[in-house]
Amino acid sequence: MIPQKPVTPPVLEDKVREKARTYPPCFSTVCPLREHCLHAIVVSYAPQEIYFNTSVNLCHPQAETENCSLYRSDKPVRMPYGLSAIYYDMPSRYERAIKNRLIAAFSRKRYYEYHNGTRPITPDVERTIRQVCLDHGWKQPLRFSGTTDEYLW
Numbered sequence: 257m258i259p260q261k262p263v264t265p266p267v268l269e270d271k272v273r274e275k276a277r278t279y280p281p282c283f284s285t286v287c288p289l290r291e292h293c294l295h296a297i298v299v300s301y302a303p304q305e306i307y308f309n310t311s312v313n314l315c316h317p318q319a320e321t322e323n324c325s326l327y328r329s330d331k332p333v334r335m336p337y338g339l340s341a342i343y344y345d346m347p348s349r350y351e352r353a354i355k356n357r358l359i360a361a362f363s364r365k366r367y368y369e370y371h372n373g374t375r376p377i378t379p380d381v382e383r384t385i386r387q388v389c390l391d392h393g394w395k396q397p398l399r400f401s402g403t404t405d406e407y408l409w
Contacts, residue, residue, distance in 0.1 A: 272294070275298060280310050281299040281309065282295035283312075284319065284320050287321075294329070295312050333406060336402070337370075337402055338402060342400065344399070385398065386398060
């Protein structure tokens with residue numbers, strides 16, 4: 257039996273469809289978290305031409321329980337993107353030190369994905385950015401280039 261596709265906003269549905277090729281699905285039918293877990297939702301968007309895929313291990317002791325460590329909520333989170341705007345009001349002595357520390361924390365490639373806005377800034381990454389700025393003495397509020405609603409995959 258093919259599960260019914262969950263109702264998701266059209267823009268977010270496209271993102272789920274995009275991830276369906278690579279994100280590990282969960283085929284549990286008894287999990288209490290199933291209705292709102294991205295691993296379960298992605299099952300109905302899996303491409304039909306794929307014969308095999310890696311999935312969530314239902315033999316794991318936490319699988320199919322309220323304490324599942326792989327649970328990912330289907331509620332989108334508002335995340336900022338684009339780091340370039342945080343440097344507008346910042347003196348260059350702060351900017352250089354903060355930029356170098358962020359590159360060390362995330363890698364150069366990942367830093368520029370955040371900087372250019374091609375990758376949204378997750379809450380954990382945002383906390384790290386704020387802490388680095390505070391550590392270097394920058395106490396002004398941070399302005400990002402914008403915000404977007406994304407799932408926490």
